[in-house]
Amino acid sequence: MSDDIAPGLAALRSEMARQYADARASFDAALADARPIAARIAETGRVLMLGMGASHWANRMVAPSYRALGIRAYAEVLSEHMRGPLPPGERVTIITSQSGRSGEISAYFGKPHDRRDHFGLTLSPDSLLASTVPVLVGAGEPERAYAATRSIIISLALHAAILRHLGHDDVAFLDVLDRGDPTGGSAPEEAVAPLAECDTLVLSSRGQLHGALEAAALTYMELARTPAIALEIGQLLHGPLEALSPRVALVLARPLGDDARGITRLAEAAMSWGLRPVVFDIGKQRRLQGATRIPLPARDALAGVAELLPAVQSLAIAAAARRVADFGQPRRSSKVTDGEAS
Numbered sequence: 001m002s003d004d005i006a007p008g009l010a011a012l013r014s015e016m017a018r019q020y021a022d023a024r025a026s027f028d029a030a031l032a033d034a035r036p037i038a039a040r041i042a043e044t045g046r047v048l049m050l051g052m053g054a055s056h057w058a059n060r061m062v063a064p065s066y067r068a069l070g071i072r073a074y075a076e077v078l079s080e081h082m083r084g085p086l087p088p089g090e091r092v093t094i095i096t097s098q099s100g101r102s103g104e105i106s107a108y109f110g111k112p113h114d115r116r117d118h119f120g121l122t123l124s125p126d127s128l129l130a131s132t133v134p135v136l137v138g139a140g141e142p143e144r145a146y147a148a149t150r151s152i153i154i155s156l157a158l159h160a161a162i163l164r165h166l167g168h169d170d171v172a173f174l175d176v177l178d179r180g181d182p183t184g185g186s187a188p189e190e191a192v193a194p195l196a197e198c199d200t201l202v203l204s205s206r207g208q209l210h211g212a213l214e215a216a217a218l219t220y221m222e223l224a225r226t227p228a229i230a231l232e233i234g235q236l237l238h239g240p241l242e243a244l245s246p247r248v249a250l251v252l253a254r255p256l257g258d259d260a261r262g263i264t265r266l267a268e269a270a271m272s273w274g275l276r277p278v279v280f281d282i283g284k285q286r287r288l289q290g291a292t293r294i295p296l297p298a299r300d301a302l303a304g305v306a307e308l309l310p311a312v313q314s315l316a317i318a319a320a321a322r323r324v325a326d327f328g329q330p331r332r333s334s335k336v337t338d339g340e341a342s
Helices: 007-017 019-044 054-067 078-083 103-110 128-132 150-166 171-179 189-197 207-224 233-237 260-272 301-323
Strands: 046-051 072-077 092-096 118-122 135-137 200-204 228-230 248-254 278-282 292-296
Touching: 007 019, 007 301, 019 046, 019 092, 019 135, 019 150, 019 171, 046 054, 046 078, 054 072, 054 092, 054 150, 054 207, 054 301, 072 078, 078 103, 092 150, 103 128, 118 128, 118 150, 128 135, 135 150, 150 171, 150 301, 171 301, 189 248, 189 278, 189 292, 189 301, 200 207, 200 233, 207 228, 207 248, 207 301, 233 260, 248 260, 248 301, 260 278, 278 301, 292 301
Parallel strands: 046 072, 046 092, 092 118, 118 135, 200 228, 200 248, 248 278, 278 292
Antiparallel strands: none
C-alpha cells in the first residue's frame, strides 16, 4: 500500500508530526489554570484519574510521576469506576477525555454525585466535560485520525502542567518536546516485518515506560485488527509466556537502570524459543545478538515515556498499514464511542 493512496496513514502522520509542538503549547497555556488543581491535590494528597481507551493509558503513564512526589495517585477505567468506585474520601478527580463527550462521560455526569474537586483534561473546549467541570484544554483541536496519537502526549503535557506546581522536575520532559522527533522516526524494516506478519503482538517493559506500550497495543489493535496485549514483565512471566511462539511478535523496551536486566533475560529466552524480539533500548544497553534493536536517548520517568511513545506508535502504525487494505477506517467502532449504550 503506497502512502499516496492511504488517507488513514496520511492523517495519522499529520497528527504525529505536530504532537510535540502541540504538547508544548498545551503545557504553556495550561500552567496558570493548573495551579489551583495542583494546590487542591497537595491539600488532599490524593488524585483519582479516570479515562477510557488511550486517555486511560495516558493516566497510567503519568501516575508514577504523581506518586514520586508523595501523592496517592490512582488511574482507573471510567466505566469500571462507575460500577465499583473507590470509598468516599477527600481527593481530586481528574477525568481525561480528548473528545470530552463519550458515552461514559455522559453516564458519569448523568448520575447525582458531588462534583467538587472534579477537573478535566480535554482537546474539546465545547464538550460536555468542559461545560460540566473546570478543564485544561490541549492545543490543536481534537484529533481527526481514528487511532489516538497526538492526544496522548498532549494529555501527558496537561498533567505535566499540574505536576510542575507540585514540584515535578520537567526539564527533561520539556526538552523532549522541544528537541525530539515527534514522528518517532522510520521504523526499520526488520522491526516492521514481524508485526506485519504475526498472529498476535505482545509488548512488555518495566515501570513507567510500560504505559507507552499499553497505548501502543491499543493503537495496533485498532488499526491492524489483530490481537495485541501489553503485559508488565512480571505479569508476563506469571504464565502468559506459554503463549509465545514464532507466530507471536514480541516488542520490549529496556529502561535505564537495573530493570533492564529482566528485559534482557526475557529477550534472550524468547530468541531460544524461535522469536526475534524488537527491543527499544533507552540509552546504552548490552547488545542482544539476534534481536532487532531500536535505540532511543537515555531518558527516564516522564521524559522516557515521551521519547518512547512516538517511536512505538510509528512501529505499530507502519505494521498495521501493511496488514489492512482500508487502513485507518474503522468497521465496527467510531472515533467517539458510547460504551454505556444498552
